Amino acid sequence: MIARAVRAAALLTVPLLLSGCGGGTVAVPDSPPGTATDRAAGAAADRAAGAAADGTPAPDAERALGTAAGAGSPAAGAGGAADPGRIPGLGPRTRAAIPERSTQVLVVTGKDGHAPYSTAVLHERTGTGWRAGAHWPAHNALRGWTTHHTAGDLRSPIGVWGLSDAGGLKPDPGTRLPYHRSKAFTSPGTGFEGEPLTGSFDYVIAIDYNRRPGTSPLDWTRPLGAGRGGGIWLHVDHGGPTHGCVSLAEPHMRRLLATLDPDRHPVVVMGDAASLAR
Numbered sequence: 001m002i003a004r005a006v007r008a009a010a011l012l013t014v015p016l017l018l019s020g021c022g023g024g025t026v027a028v029p030d031s032p033p034g035t036a037t038d039r040a041a042g043a044a045a046d047r048a049a050g051a052a053a054d055g056t057p058a059p060d061a062e063r064a065l066g067t068a069a070g071a072g073s074p075a076a077g078a079g080g081a082a083d084p085g086r087i088p089g090l091g092p093r094t095r096a097a098i099p100e101r102s103t104q105v106l107v108v109t110g111k112d113g114h115a116p117y118s119t120a121v122l123h124e125r126t127g128t129g130w131r132a133g134a135h136w137p138a139h140n141a142l143r144g145w146t147t148h149h150t151a152g153d154l155r156s157p158i159g160v161w162g163l164s165d166a167g168g169l170k171p172d173p174g175t176r177l178p179y180h181r182s183k184a185f186t187s188p189g190t191g192f193e194g195e196p197l198t199g200s201f202d203y204v205i206a207i208d209y210n211r212r213p214g215t216s217p218l219d220w221t222r223p224l225g226a227g228r229g230g231g232i233w234l235h236v237d238h239g240g241p242t243h244g245c246v247s248l249a250e251p252h253m254r255r256l257l258a259t260l261d262p263d264r265h266p267v268v269v270m271g272d273a274a275s276l277a278r
Contacts, residue, residue, distance in 0.1 A: 021200070021231060021232070021233055021235060021242045021243045021244055021245035021247075085129065087105060087107060087123050087130050087132075087269075088132070089107065089109055089273065089276055089277060090107070090269065090276055090277070091276065091277045091278040092278075093278045094160070094269060094276050094277075094278060097160040098267060098269065099265060099267065101265045102264070103124060103125040103264045103265070104122065104123075104124050104125075104259070104260060104264045104265070104266035104267075105122070105123045105266070105267055105268075106120060106122050106123075106163065106234075106256070106266065106267070106268045106269070107120070107122075107123060107268075107269045108120045108140070108246050108268060108269070108270035108271075109121075109271075109272070109273050110140055110144060110145050110156075110270075110271060110273060110275075111273070112144065112272055112273075113144050113145050113272040113275065114143060114144035114145075115144055115272075116140050116142050116144065116240075116241035116242070117137075117138075117139065117140070118137075118138040118139065118140045118246065118270075119135050119136065119137060119138060120135075120136045120137075120246065120252075121133060121134070121135050122134075122256065122259065124264075134252075136248055136249070136252045137249075138237070138246050138247060138248050139237055139242055139247045140156040140241070140242060140245075140246050140247075140270075141154050141155045141156040141241060141242050141243060141244045141245070142154045142241035142242070143155045144156070144272065145157075145158050145270075145271050145272045145275065146158065147275070149209070149210075149228060149229050149232075149244065150227060150229055151226060151227055151230075152229070153229070153244075154243060154244070155244065156232070156244050156245070156246065156271075157209050157229075157232060157244070157270070158270065158271030158272070158275050158276075159209070159269075159270065159271065160267055160268070160269050160270075161207050161268055161270075162208040162213055162266070162267050163177070163205050163206070163207065163208070163234075163260060163267060163268055164177070164178075164206065164213040164214060164262070165177060165178050165205070165206045165213065165214065165216060165217055166178065166180075166203070166204060166205045166217065166257060167179055167180035167181060167182060167185060167204055167206075167216055167217045167218065168181060168185050168202050168203040168204050169182070169183065169185040169186060169187075169199075169201055169202045170202045170203060173203065173254050173257050173258065174257070174258055175257035175258060175260065176260065176261050176262055176263075177205065177260055177262060178214075180216040180217065180218065182216070182218060184218055185202070185204065187199065187200040187201045187238075191238050191240040191241070192240050192241050193240035195239040196238065198238075199236055199250070200235050200236050200237075200238045201233075201235055201236070202236050202250065203235065203236055203250065203253045203254065203257060204217050204234065204235040205217075205233060205234040205235075205253075205256065205257065205260070206232075206233055207232045207233060207234060207268055207270075209230065210222050210223060210224045210229060210230040210232075211223070211230055211232075217231075217233060229244060231244075231245075232244050232245055233245045233246075234246050234247070234253065234256070235247050235248075235253070236248070236249070236250045236253050237249050237250070246268075246270060
């Protein structure tokens with residue numbers, strides 16, 4: 001426990017990770033969000049690299065996350081049948097917080113209120129009901145979850161928030177969300193397990209917790225005040241717990257970016273299983 005506390009204290013000195021996973025410094029955009037040039041460059045890079053955009057996980061990344069998070073979960077890649085009524089695992093209070101107009105709902109379910117392991121499932125409402133996508137293993141914050149997130153508490157906030165804006169170090173992979181490509185998404189340092197953080201912000205989706213929707217994920221406006229934290233993102237998994245964000249394997253981030261549609265008002269519902277069932 002002492003060793004972990006020392007590691008946590010040391011990591012909190014990294015400027016980019018002071019609050020949540022996404023910030024501590026105000027970055028000046030160095031390219032316009034979502035330009036046609038970015039999109040073309042991203043598509044060309046994808047073709048050249050043969051990047052997996054169909055959600056198929058890289059074997060090593062899947063094993064690293066799946067061992068801890070996947071116990072008892074349906075196999076990754078298995079789509080669920082349409083549910084005419086409701087999204088599984090969500091209680092009446094949680095369901096009531098989902099806007100009626102939202103027809104894409106990413107549910108991130110924590111294994112435990114104090115654990116950093118989760119499973120993410122994108123649910124889409126169709127003419128016959130809700131349809132669940134693949135079950136993707138994920139990491140959340142080191143100390144689990146909280147209903148009152150504060151800066152530096154190393155817990156992910158529980159709740160329902162919009163997914164309005166995206167960005168990353170790499171070119172736009174073809175998302176319909178506004179996309180801000182910037183060198184400011186560089187992620188230095190190491191994580192809680194000593195893993196390198198390089199590439200963690202290659203692709204990010206801002207979670208609209210204590211931020212201004214319609215701005216770059218790098219925007220540092222905090223409507224609730226800086227003390228309530230911020231910079232809570234979906235981002236590429238680095239093989240360990242986060243400071244407050246939710247991380248997914250890169251192929252899954254790419255698939256999510258390709259699927260989310262602003263016209264469907266996507267939201268994320270996130271928290272430990274017991275909290276979401278309320």
